[in-house]
Amino acid sequence: MIYKKDANFPYPILTNTSNAYNNGKFLLTIGLDEIGNDYCFEPQYDMSSEFIKSQIQSENASLILIVQNKDTKFYEIDEKQQFIKIPRERISIKEKTSIQLLIKAKEDISFSNNEDLSDFYGNFKESILVPKNSILGFSNIITLNVIKKPQELFEKKIDPNLKGPFEIELSNETIILKFKNENYQFVDIPNNRDLNNAYIREGLGRAVINFVINNGEDNVVEINEIDPPEVELDFKLYNLMKSRNVKEVGLENIDEVVNIIGNNIIQKFTDAVRGLYNGN
Known part of the structure; x- marks a missing residue:
């Protein structure tokens, strides 16, 4: 599913609008090309939290690209991966398509050493344990401009x-x-x-x-x-x-x-x- 900015979680989440992190930022940009029988997505992101980055680098967390229109597809990507090729027969982008990047915990993750959290969590971050398979953050939503009459107002x-x-x-x-x-x-x-x-x-x-x-x-x-x-x-x-x-x-x-x-x-x-x- 695509997460909106007002989604609520019982623990701190890294987004562009949440107050859980100091100067929280998780910005996604996406490029799209057609190569042969494949769609080629080029996701790029800018993330403010060094703690979350370290969890991805140590493989305690993973990046999940969501591609949603009539159906929703999930693609796990490596942090250094530049392209994702998806066969055309497996996905349709003829209608408006929304894309978002998630961060998912692959293990139980303690926030005791998360120095990026806002002061609100300073006194009890040692007790925050995010369970395996939980969402640690989500980016902005990219909507591809594939509507039927994009210039006709x-x-x-x-x-x-x-x-x-x-x-x-x-x-x-x-x-x-x-x-x-x-x-x-x-x-x-x-x-x-x-x-x-x-x-x-x-x-x-x-x-x-x-x-x-x-x-x-x-x-x-x-x-x-x-x-x-x-x-x-x-x-x-x-x-x-x-x-x-x-x-x-x-x-x-x-x-x-x-x-x-x-x-x-x-x-x-x-x-x-x-x-x-x-x-x-």
Whole structure:
């Protein structure tokens, strides 16, 4: 299984978000290539705990790569192993695929000499004994961008049965702009693409609000602190915000974020209107 950041354990766990370790860090990056009939995964990780590293080096603990989509596969890897080849017939990555690296105890492990733990555990770490086969840590989750329409954020539909001239609908994959008839899209006016930016801006705003609700705590999302979202539309927005260097989005800065990821969309709309006014 894939472990989320809020998973609870009865003993200290090394993650990127836990307070159990001083400056805890377990960052995974992954490369993917296709060689012949195999998928070739290249996992790389950065781990802060010298104690956990020593357990892996002494073979008291092992690294387990999890590859999850419809099925979940587990692969034990050597700490110096650079590639993992998996035959294509044994795994499918045609759908969104999540990857995580675990550290698993191969023996009972005492934490009495674990100097990386936070001060909270200082007085009783000698009594911490993690049983064999227990999880010692887990990395961030890598989600491969293999969704069906990775660049398609919007759809437009004509629905004569709409109660009003325009509606916004959010599907799992896209922002759907629905019009009662095509005239509302300025199809017979020059620069109609930029004029439609008013609708696009409203759709982006609705989607970003929904993103915050789905992924935030206290109506705020720290983009670099969350795992890639499972919902495809949220995943697209997540990637878009990361590419535009958005660090935080919340209900208080929705307009600012929409302007950034929309690439000054309202400015383009107003320029198109002024162009019509000036006869261009």
